[in-house]
Amino acid sequence: MTVRVRFAPSPTGYLHIGGARTAMYNYLYAKAMGGKYILRIEDTDTERSERKYEAAQIEDLKWLGINHDEGPDVGGEYGPYRQSERGHIYKAWAEKLIDTGHAYHCFCSEEELTAKKELATAEKRAPHYDGKCRNLTEEEVTSRLAAGEEAVIRFKAPRKAYVFTDHVRGRVVFPEGMVGDFVIMRANGIPVYNYAVVVDDASMKITHVIRAEEHLPNTLRQLMIYEAFGETPPEFAHGSLLIGEDRQKLSKRHGATSVNLYKEMNYIPAALLNYLCLLGWSHPEEKDVFDIHTLGTIFNLERFTKAAAIYDIKKLDFINGQHLRHLPLETILIEVGKIIPVEHPFHKMEHDWKLRTVTIFKDQINFFQDFTTHLDILFTTEVSDSAEYLEARNWETTPKIREYLESEINIAKVAGKKFVTADDYNIWSDHVKGELKIKGKQLFMGMRSVLTHQAHGPELKFIIPLTPIEILEKRIHL
RNA sequence: GCACCCAUCGUCUAGCCCGGCCUAGGACACUGCCUUUUCACGGCGGCGACUGGGGUUCGAAUCCCCAUGGGUGUACCA
Secondary structure, eight states, rough: OEEEEEEEESSSSSSSHHHHHHHHHHHHHHHHTTOEEEEOOOOOTTTTHHHHHHHHHHHHHHHHHOSSBBTTTBBOOTTTBBGGGOOOHHHHHHHHHTTTSEEEEEEOOHHHHHEEEEEEEEHTTOOOOOOOOTTTHHHHHHHHHHHOOOOOOOOOSSSSSSSETTTTTTTEEEETTTTOSSSEEEEOOOHHHHHHHHHHHHHHOOOOOEEEEGGGGGGHHHHHHHHHTTTOEEEEEOOOOEEEETSOOOOOOSSSBBBHHHHTTOHHHHHHHHHHSSBBOOTTOOOOOOOOGGGGGGOOOGGGGGGGGEEHHHHHHHHHHHHHHOHHHHHHHHHHHHOOTTTTTGGSSSSHHHHHHHHHHHHGGHHHHHHHHHHHHOOOOOOOEEEEEEHHHSTTTTHHHHHHHHHHHHHHHHOOOOOHHHHHHHHHHHHHHHOOOOOOOHHHHHHHHHSOOOOOOOHHHHHHHGHHHHHHHHHHTO
């Protein structure tokens, strides 16, 4: 039997970080087992669902590189993949349930139900449906329906305990009486989540349901429905919840929780996935930095964590830096090029210059945008006001260095050079050492302060050959 | 309220199923040193946890019970 898993988001907003994690786990499991990963859109909440969110979520998934084998946009043999287009299936299956005595029409009004629920709560009873419409005669139902009376379809919850084995929770027991008869079809004919899920998972031949712990209690209702249909339930794996620093379920108010925000902040998708993967699952070799696409059969359901994980992006930033460093130079160049403002002189430089620049700076940054800041070291004519810089400028040796370098830069300029070479730089430094007899801190910091007006930065022999000579000239006169 | 789930460094976690190898390992963050005559990277250290109480056992982070804490659910939301 081939493994079939699915990610089933509701298009009521942008793709959430938690959703992305669930999608990834399903995707990873399908890949590990040589199975199929399906995307299904759960848009039964017509009030809140919007097509634009569906498109946005698919786009975010694509950005992450989590590609589905079947879905509303790519098709597949078990479609349609949008619940709003499966109305006839839910209806037909619901009729089956009524015919077999597992469900019934219920005419109770909302007010009536609310009143009973409040009473039950006040009397400290479980607010379950009292079964008023459970035993209506077929004639009565038919005539009331014919009269245009509104009705929902309610599922007859069996009075017994349910047990199932979860891949991460182990044996889970739902004692008898946890739920009363619950609605599966709304009055408007749209199915309710717990029912639609079962119909879809069963008809789409889903073999494994991998989702977050918040769905654990839903499993009971779903188990009941599978049983009523005579279907074997899929295997379940309820991973841990993603929570915020306040230990509450992660939501918008916790800050950047939607994937598109990370795209905007130029995070590397592979890094985001890497981090998310580790939030609730552990690598058998305890690796922290890896590409999830290389996991292969290493990924399994047995290494999920049971406890909820607090989402804290500090580690994500570190992982982003690790991924960035391992990217090919040309790739970094492309990404960085997208971020640097068009008017920046960077874009006018030669390809070789760009590559050398990226080589030097990539080890110092965690984000592509940090590159821009570092780039300033090559172009800025600003003067540092740090104590260390001021101290270096005040050494009596520094003016001598300045004087010498001024003439050297002038010579290079007159010779028509656009940049000085690393060799030039070495000659300068040898001269200052040998002829001017300046060494140690006075030598290096002195040259740095004269050449860059900064106290810190990457090695001079690397950055000076990358700095345009007219910038060096300007600086020397400051 | 009721039901279910969970509980190891500040955070992510390994170890737990199949008790001894755990004076509890790794990573982030913080921090010290080395390297670099600067910064960063890197390397080596430091700080830092088995929620509490009972039990079982020669021996418990690991097994059992209770307590406490936290979370989720309890909808014609998903």
